[in-house]
Amino acid sequence: MSADPQRGPLPAWSLPAGETDRIRIATQWPEEVTREWAWGGATGAGVRVCVLDSGVEADHPLVGGLAGAKVISLSPEGEVVVADDSEGDVVGHGTACAGIIRGLAPKVELWSVRVLGAGATGSGPVLMEGLRWAVDQGFDVVNMSLSTTKSQFAGVLHELADSAYFRRTLLVASAHNMPVESYPWRFSSVISVGSHEEEDPFTFYYNPEPPVEFFARGVNLDVAWRGGGRIRATGNSFATPHMAGICALVLSTHRELIPFQLKSVLYLTATNVGGDR
Amino acid sequence: MSEPGRLQAAVAAGVVGSDEAYRALLQSIVEVARAIFGARASSIFLLDETTDELVFEAVAGEGADTLIGTRIPSSTGIAGWVLVTRQPLVLEDVTQDPRFARDVAERTGYVPQGLMSVPLLHEERALGVLNVLDRPQQARFTLEEMDLLGMFANQAAIALDLLQRARRARALVDHNASGDTAAVARLAETIETLEDERRAAGVRLVQALDDILRGA
CATH class of the missing domain: 3.30.450.40 (GAF domain)
Structure with missing residues (x-):
């Protein structure tokens, strides 16, 4: 039975007999998924990556320019304001993340969304609205080297993470190494990242004991910092942009991948799975 | 509160x-x-x-x-x-x-x-x-x-x-220094500082007061 031409095609939550052509899959997966197939020769070209952080210093040599920068704040009445950001980076941290992504995927289109500066008490809503804005823009990858412990935001963050997942926006979020509940890294719709101690930026491990799903380079890194400088740094927040950069490479090679397929590619190419092939 | x-x-x-x-x-x-x-x-x-x-x-x-x-x-x-x-x-x-x-x-x-x-x-x-x-x-x-x-x-x-927590409790008492809460706080604080028989006597008195107030 085909769709009634008077009504247009049926919504995609059912599959009538004879309609399987409608859901034909473009990607031809090889018998063995290798890193060469996944991102061999890729530069990240055509992929839009957003760094949700402390801002990014656009003219830092390791960042190499931004396509755009926004700042999220709260008005005195508590309204969310999204404005162009000319402050650069108020800490240095966002610049470090952007520099790591650029180093792995030199041709990505980088964006900055600054969610810092509203004070600690306004941090929850600002973080959430920053993510909402990023999801609305349809970025391919959003790097979130941050989290919140406030359960009042967990529900909305969960919904945002799910809508990002179905809209092909991949959220890559830092896991927590302390005994508290925090979000959004615990959601299965995001890629959660912890640290390993090795030096190769392309070494990453799949963790068979979730909720942390991947470990990437996060210890003793030479990273970009505020004022055109560099700093040696450690933290899961630097492992996260490594996975974000690798995701950008895969997406620039295979544009059609949706988040769960991309996560499968990451699994199959992880250093402890098939990454040495 | x-x-x-x-x-x-x-x-x-x-x-x-x-x-x-x-x-x-x-x-x-x-x-x-x-x-x-x-x-x-x-x-x-x-x-x-x-x-x-x-x-x-x-x-x-x-x-x-x-x-x-x-x-x-x-x-x-x-x-x-x-x-x-x-x-x-x-x-x-x-x-x-x-x-x-x-x-x-x-x-x-x-x-x-x-x-x-x-x-x-x-x-x-x-x-x-x-x-x-x-x-x-x-x-x-x-x-x-x-x-x-x-x-x-x-x-x-x-x-x-x-x-x-201690600061919040203290602020509450200080805010109401001449009121009933302050009196209760002072009483608890005083009993805490007493020793031996005086402490035992203080505790007995408070217990007796508790019985009376509860109608026991």
């Missing part, structure tokens, strides 16, 4: 221990953190939610004499990032960040080279930040140290939570 809640808080304020006792606990935590990491200094910031500022609550090593009580806005600098994003951070050679060096020098007179900063989280709240400054640079940082830092942070967060 309801009337029974206020009275309970008042009794608690009388017996839970003074501000100084919790400060001593925080001080001990930063002293141990400094010793374990072989660092030049260690400090704890408490978030003051009413002013949205971070306040130096305990300092060991450099700055111990001068920094207690110093305030900085909660969303600036590395401590602000750690607090707001709930993510620990270890940085070495922060002097490469000229703005950081200048800001810190103006505030504290001491510019660290290396900085470990970890949020103090208790249940859903971020109460403050623990900093460990200038551990020996020759040693490569390891994830084991990060875990150790996390354990210290957990301990410091519990201490900060107790300090805040």
